[in-house]
Amino acid sequence: QPAPAEAVSAPALGAGSGLHPLTDAAANAQLHEYESSVKHAFDNLVPVLQRIAAERCEPDFVDRAQQIARAELGFDLPDEILDTAWITGLDMRRLFAACVFKTYHRMSDAFFTADPLGGRGGEAFEQFLLECGFHLMDVTPCADGRLAHAISYVLRLPYGRVRRKSYAGSLFDIENTVEKWVETELMRFREGLPNTADAPTRYLKVVMYHGSSVDPAHQGCAAHGSDDAAAARAGLERLKAFRQAIENSFCCGASVDLLLVGLDTDTDAIRVHVPDADGYCDLEHWLDAAKVYEITRGMTPAQARTRIAELVRAHAPGKAAGDALPDGMVRLIGGLIERNLSQIDYVRQYHGGGYADIGHAERFIGAGIGFEEIQLRNLTYFAYLSTVEEGAADLDVGIKIFTGLNVNRGLPVPIIVRYDYHGGVPGARERAVEHCERIAAALKARYPQLCADGMLHCLRAVRDCDAAAPIEIVGSSLDPAASGGH
Amino acid sequence: QPAPAEAVSAPALGAGSGLHPLTDAAANAQLHEYESSVKHAFDNLVPVLQRIAAERCEPDFVDRAQQIARAELGFDLPDEILDTAWITGLDMRRLFAACVFKTYHRMSDAFFTADPLGGRGGEAFEQFLLECGFHLMDVTPCADGRLAHAISYVLRLPYGRVRRKSYAGSLFDIENTVEKWVETELMRFREGLPNTADAPTRYLKVVMYHGSSVDPAHQGCAAHGSDDAAAARAGLERLKAFRQAIENSFCCGASVDLLLVGLDTDTDAIRVHVPDADGYCDLEHWLDAAKVYEITRGMTPAQARTRIAELVRAHAPGKAAGDALPDGMVRLIGGLIERNLSQIDYVRQYHGGGYADIGHAERFIGAGIGFEEIQLRNLTYFAYLSTVEEGAADLDVGIKIFTGLNVNRGLPVPIIVRYDYHGGVPGARERAVEHCERIAAALKARYPQLCADGMLHCLRAVRDCDAAAPIEIVGSSLDPAASGGH
Ligand SMILES: [Zn+2]
Ligand SMILES: [Zn+2]
Ligand SMILES: [Zn+2]
Ligand SMILES: [Zn+2]
Numbered sequence: 001q002p003a004p005a006e007a008v009s010a011p012a013l014g015a016g017s018g019l020h021p022l023t024d025a026a027a028n029a030q031l032h033e034y035e036s037s038v039k040h041a042f043d044n045l046v047p048v049l050q051r052i053a054a055e056r057c058e059p060d061f062v063d064r065a066q067q068i069a070r071a072e073l074g075f076d077l078p079d080e081i082l083d084t085a086w087i088t089g090l091d092m093r094r095l096f097a098a099c100v101f102k103t104y105h106r107m108s109d110a111f112f113t114a115d116p117l118g119g120r121g122g123e124a125f126e127q128f129l130l131e132c133g134f135h136l137m138d139v140t141p142c143a144d145g146r147l148a149h150a151i152s153y154v155l156r157l158p159y160g161r162v163r164r165k166s167y168a169g170s171l172f173d174i175e176n177t178v179e180k181w182v183e184t185e186l187m188r189f190r191e192g193l194p195n196t197a198d199a200p201t202r203y204l205k206v207v208m209y210h211g212s213s214v215d216p217a218h219q220g221c222a223a224h225g226s227d228d229a230a231a232a233r234a235g236l237e238r239l240k241a242f243r244q245a246i247e248n249s250f251c252c253g254a255s256v257d258l259l260l261v262g263l264d265t266d267t268d269a270i271r272v273h274v275p276d277a278d279g280y281c282d283l284e285h286w287l288d289a290a291k292v293y294e295i296t297r298g299m300t301p302a303q304a305r306t307r308i309a310e311l312v313r314a315h316a317p318g319k320a321a322g323d324a325l326p327d328g329m330v331r332l333i334g335g336l337i338e339r340n341l342s343q344i345d346y347v348r349q350y351h352g353g354g355y356a357d358i359g360h361a362e363r364f365i366g367a368g369i370g371f372e373e374i375q376l377r378n379l380t381y382f383a384y385l386s387t388v389e390e391g392a393a394d395l396d397v398g399i400k401i402f403t404g405l406n407v408n409r410g411l412p413v414p415i416i417v418r419y420d421y422h423g424g425v426p427g428a429r430e431r432a433v434e435h436c437e438r439i440a441a442a443l444k445a446r447y448p449q450l451c452a453d454g455m456l457h458c459l460r461a462v463r464d465c466d467a468a469a470p471i472e473i474v475g476s477s478l479d480p481a482a483s484g485g486h
Numbered sequence: 487q488p489a490p491a492e493a494v495s496a497p498a499l500g501a502g503s504g505l506h507p508l509t510d511a512a513a514n515a516q517l518h519e520y521e522s523s524v525k526h527a528f529d530n531l532v533p534v535l536q537r538i539a540a541e542r543c544e545p546d547f548v549d550r551a552q553q554i555a556r557a558e559l560g561f562d563l564p565d566e567i568l569d570t571a572w573i574t575g576l577d578m579r580r581l582f583a584a585c586v587f588k589t590y591h592r593m594s595d596a597f598f599t600a601d602p603l604g605g606r607g608g609e610a611f612e613q614f615l616l617e618c619g620f621h622l623m624d625v626t627p628c629a630d631g632r633l634a635h636a637i638s639y640v641l642r643l644p645y646g647r648v649r650r651k652s653y654a655g656s657l658f659d660i661e662n663t664v665e666k667w668v669e670t671e672l673m674r675f676r677e678g679l680p681n682t683a684d685a686p687t688r689y690l691k692v693v694m695y696h697g698s699s700v701d702p703a704h705q706g707c708a709a710h711g712s713d714d715a716a717a718a719r720a721g722l723e724r725l726k727a728f729r730q731a732i733e734n735s736f737c738c739g740a741s742v743d744l745l746l747v748g749l750d751t752d753t754d755a756i757r758v759h760v761p762d763a764d765g766y767c768d769l770e771h772w773l774d775a776a777k778v779y780e781i782t783r784g785m786t787p788a789q790a791r792t793r794i795a796e797l798v799r800a801h802a803p804g805k806a807a808g809d810a811l812p813d814g815m816v817r818l819i820g821g822l823i824e825r826n827l828s829q830i831d832y833v834r835q836y837h838g839g840g841y842a843d844i845g846h847a848e849r850f851i852g853a854g855i856g857f858e859e860i861q862l863r864n865l866t867y868f869a870y871l872s873t874v875e876e877g878a879a880d881l882d883v884g885i886k887i888f889t890g891l892n893v894n895r896g897l898p899v900p901i902i903v904r905y906d907y908h909g910g911v912p913g914a915r916e917r918a919v920e921h922c923e924r925i926a927a928a929l930k931a932r933y934p935q936l937c938a939d940g941m942l943h944c945l946r947a948v949r950d951c952d953a954a955a956p957i958e959i960v961g962s963s964l965d966p967a968a969s970g971g972h
Binding site: 016089174175178179183184185190192198235240241244245248249250251252254344386387388389422424425426428431438442 | 527660661666668669671672675676683696726727728729734735736737738740851872873874875876908910911912913914917924
């Protein structure tokens with residue numbers, strides 16, 4: 001059975017099922033199985049811990065608790081928390097944090113060992129991308145948890161072949177992206193990967209901003225005050241600045257291609273601001289995948305694909321812009337929209353056409369560099385950062401969100417501090433571990449009261465991203481040794 | 487008259503003057519003129535401010551103070567400090583900090599407009615380097631102020647053609663250096679600069695550690711507990727790790743050349759750990775420039791050069807290693823030693839053969855990224871950093887040093903926060919300014935008592951390093967608006 005990310009050229013399976021003719025129903029079923037099993041694992045923690053709490057006066061409490069945990073959660077609870085319960089009472093906050101961390105660890109391990117979304121291959125997509133005229137697709141969604149599934153679900157792309165780099169408000173770091181461009185070009189020159197430098201392909205930088213169709217004034221992008229137009233404008237400005245940076249810093253006609261995409265976080269329908277041949281796009285005009293869905297739902301797959309290509313050209317800004325638009329860009333945008341049709345049906349099939357959780361409902365905060373395994377909506381609030389000093393604003397927003405989600409009902413904020421490294425670089429692992437420790441210490445310094453109250457717990461993990469290896473847990477605020485100083 | 491950095495192939499001028507036959511006496515005179523004028527400007531501040539303080543009961547104090555300042559320092563004192571002196575008394579701490587910042591600003595402007603060390607050209611050196619088989623020389627001295635003159639004085643290299651990146655204990659950042667390597671290779675591939683990628687030249691990474699011959703146990707490298715051997719070992723380990731990182735991360739025979747150099751900070755004589763043809767060098771053996779000086783002082787320049795090349799080969803580790811060593815590496819090391827002979831004479835001519843200030847005597851702390859204009863010994867304590875969170879250890883050492891130098895005699899610590907940016911990248915200047923402000927705020931958070939007592943003042947400056955432009959002052963803790971919150 002084909003991995004969902006590979007499905008672009010597979011025959012459409014949706015016909016006759018009430019789905020769009022281009023929808024990949026098998027992929028939808030597989031994606032929903034994954035989403036619901038992971039989210040169930042997290043959402044089951046509170047009811048199971050409540051059952052365990054109800055047993056705490058029983059003489060064989062520890063045995064009963066472990067039996068329930070094994071049966072319901074599939075893992076043992078940490079002995080050191082249960083064993084002292086008879087003296088100090090059962091510390092439910094520590095137990096909750098430990099269970100969140102354990103659940104994350106199991107989910108992360110499954111991801112890196114079993115590749116449940118089949119996104120590690122993706123040769124077919126890479127070929128498609130090259131044929132469209134692009135040697136790398138680099139996507140910046142907003143760091144908002146409601147966009148964490150942008151690659152694997154919304155766009156149905158293989159996560160292993162697309163660069164995802166999330167930033168609050170989709171405001172990606174230009175200097176960092178220039179570095180990635182340099183690295184990418186050098187690989188083409190030195191190693192001919194993914195193609196040689198003389199091939200006329202380009203680096204494609206995509207920004208995905210977002211808004212909410214159900215509650216646009218409150219559930220849009222927090223970084224832009226829930227103002228869709230402002231979010232789109234800021235995204236386009238950043239894109240243009242990146243292109244300018246490349247053109248100014250390198251000679252010989254160096255440039256990049258740009259694409260501005262919006263997401264309705266309630267329905268997962270995208271809108272694409274189709275550019276003209278010069279890369280100019282219009283903030284006020286876009287092609288909406290939900291409309292494409294309606295226009296093409298009664299057609300055969302082949303008819304629908306032809307119509308999509310026409311619609312893409314028709315939405316280029318200016319009079320003759322559509323005709324001048326390169327075939328490759330039309331094909332790429334058409335491909336993204338086609339993939340998104342499956343996701344529109346996914347939300348219709350499994351989430352009633354619109355998510356119940358239109359607002360924040362993340363299960364933990366992820367802070368640092370990495371988190372490739374997070375491909376699910378509303379699972380993680382991301383604070384991509386190298387230091388708390390630079391990432392303080394994003395972290396403060398995360399703590400505010402989790403004050404509402406967790407602290408106000410007595411549960412701690414679980415933070416996973418993560419730092420990925422390149423195992424081929426000597427000492428990189430040790431530096432990554434130090435980096436985690438520095439971030440964890442800075443978190444403690446920034447939120448001293450939450451830490452002192454046991455309302456903030458922090459797991460530290462690193463990963464060798466060259467090795468396709470699972471994460472390695474390197475410490476936790478729950479560790480017995482560390483608990484004294486906490 | 488040739489710029490000092492260009493002097494490598496100029497005829498030796500030292501003969502008959504009691505100097506070494508290869509010493510460039512004219513360059514020495516010019517370098518000393520620059521060093522003494524800049525240092526005089528800083529060291530004159532305290533005596534002049536004492537004279538001004540003595541006038542403070544005179545009715546025309548402000549006029550007298552400005553007259554003295556203009557005559558002795560060459561600039562006006564800030565009116566806002568003098569004008570309130572009759573009310574609150576003369577705030578000598580603010581006045582001192584303002585004068586240090588003004589003196590730094592004048593010195594920095596002179597450097598970027600007049601190029602007093604003639605280090606911006608350097609085409610002859612670049613040619614020499616290419617002939618030796620290297621397309622970039624990237625030097626990491628320790629961030630210790632006693633090595634700040636390593637490029638322009640100790641090695642007599644044109645600062646505009648050598649990458650200098652200082653780190654505490656010479657422990658350079660491997661990831662950052664790999665990035666620089668990538669950038670360098672791409673320039674060779676895309677633009678053929680400084681040569682095309684098919685030329686068999688290499689990236690040369692140099693580490694300069696240091697020790698003190700006068701007081702080895704106390705005045706060596708603080709980052710390595712004044713243990714020369716430990717400093718050398720750590721430097722070599724870092725060099726090897728960098729090479730490993732390049733070899734592991736890139737295929738097609740990618741590699742780099744390495745060179746380990748030690749500096750005696752009392753005499754400025756270098757020692758070179760000559761490598762063998764495989765790049766292996768011995769921590770226990772080196773070629774000492776002071777010995778080369780003694781061996782060759784009675785020779786003609788041509789004889790001396792031949793003897794230096796022989797000595798280099800003789801100091802390669804292992805039996806036949808010297809013969810196998812490539813001519814280019816021999817020529818490079820010989821060139822560095824020859825240039826250092828001038829500096830050995832410089833210290834003999836102008837500093838009695840050994841500096842009076844064998845320990846720390848820096849005039850200010852420089853924190854951030856940049857400071858190309860600092861090419862003088864013991865002028866600046868460097869804390870190269872992107873955030874206080876990551877650079878806290880280096881900053882704490884700097885504050886400790888300045889507690890001894892300044893605070894204990896009642897004077898504040900002057901810190902210059904600096905962030906250089908690439909002007910070709912849109913928004914880079916604004917981000918650099920924000921970066922300065924973030925660092926300044928983090929400094930205030932880390933040293934609240936010093937700030938509250940007026941014992942720490944902070945100037946913020948940015949610079950477009952693509953434009954060969956002077957620095958731009960963007961703020962200061964002395965600003966009237968900011969003083970309330972300080
Ligand atoms: Zn957002
Ligand atoms: Zn569902
Ligand atoms: Zn040092
Ligand atoms: Zn002098």
